Amino acid sequence: MKTSEMIKLLKKAGCKKIRDGGNHEIWYSPITNKQFPVWRHGKEIPTGTAEKIKKEAGV
Known part of the structure; x- marks a missing residue:
């Protein structure tokens, strides 16, 4: 998932x-x-990291 899609x-x-x-x-x-950090690199977020962000966000 790209950073823009995550945002x-x-x-x-x-x-x-x-x-x-x-x-x-x-x-x-x-x-x-x-509160949680989200990459701002504009590249693909690794799958495990994306799942962790979603879990912390409750989505």
Whole structure:
């Protein structure tokens, strides 16, 4: 999954970007009430990493 696809999925789920980190963006999920990092490299996110982000976001 590409970073842009992940961001669209997160926005659709109601997640909000809180701030920019070094190579990552920090996002917040109102579903799980957690903050989590998302790659900002513009490349493919590894499958395991994408699944972890989805789990933390509650999608």
